[in-house]
Amino acid sequence: MELEIAMTNFPRKSYPRIMHKEALEACLQAVKGGQYAQRMHFQLGRVYLSKGLYELAVPLIKKEAENGYPSAQYTLAYMMDWNKGFTDVAEDEVTYWYRKAAENGHPEAMYTLGYRYIWGEGTTKSDGRADYWIEKAIAIVEHN
Numbered sequence: 588m589e590l591e592i593a594m595t596n597f598p599r600k601s602y603p604r605i606m607h608k609e610a611l612e613a614c615l616q617a618v619k620g621g622q623y624a625q626r627m628h629f630q631l632g633r634v635y636l637s638k639g640l641y642e643l644a645v646p647l648i649k650k651e652a653e654n655g656y657p658s659a660q661y662t663l664a665y666m667m668d669w670n671k672g673f674t675d676v677a678e679d680e681v682t683y684w685y686r687k688a689a690e691n692g693h694p695e696a697m698y699t700l701g702y703r704y705i706w707g708e709g710t711t712k713s714d715g716r717a718d719y720w721i722e723k724a725i726a727i728v729e730h731n
Contacts, residue, residue, distance in 0.1 A: 625651050629659045636662070641672030652684060660688035661696040682709030689720060697724035
């Protein structure tokens with residue numbers, strides 16, 4: 588029961604609405620200038636994602652996920668999970684990317700991974716692993 592309460596009360600970030608034109612221009616300038624390359628490639632991918640331009644978003648986000656950027660790993664898993672630029676992705680691949688992001692400290696990925704352990708989505712059911720990841724996510728969010 589405690590786990591269910593924790594899951595329903597998990598504080599989620601609310602992201603500000605993306606100002607597409609300004610964000611696109613800023614990201615393109617930063618990418619051209621080589622500033623914060625990994626983060627800016629990811630942010631550029633997010634701008635494309637928010638506009639539904641999956642053919643532009645997927646390569647940027649996937650590249651930075653493969654390069655170990657936790658937010659890109661989480662976003663890639665989310666895109667696969669919710670068919671945003673992907674179709675027919677195996678559940679274990681989705682779980683793989685949530686796990687990578689969780690292992691790299693992404694609290695929303697930790698929470699989602701815990702949920703996947705509860706239901707056995709792309710992994711073996713495990714209440715112990717579910718508790719571990721959800722509790723870790725909550726501890727990080729409460730600490731911040």
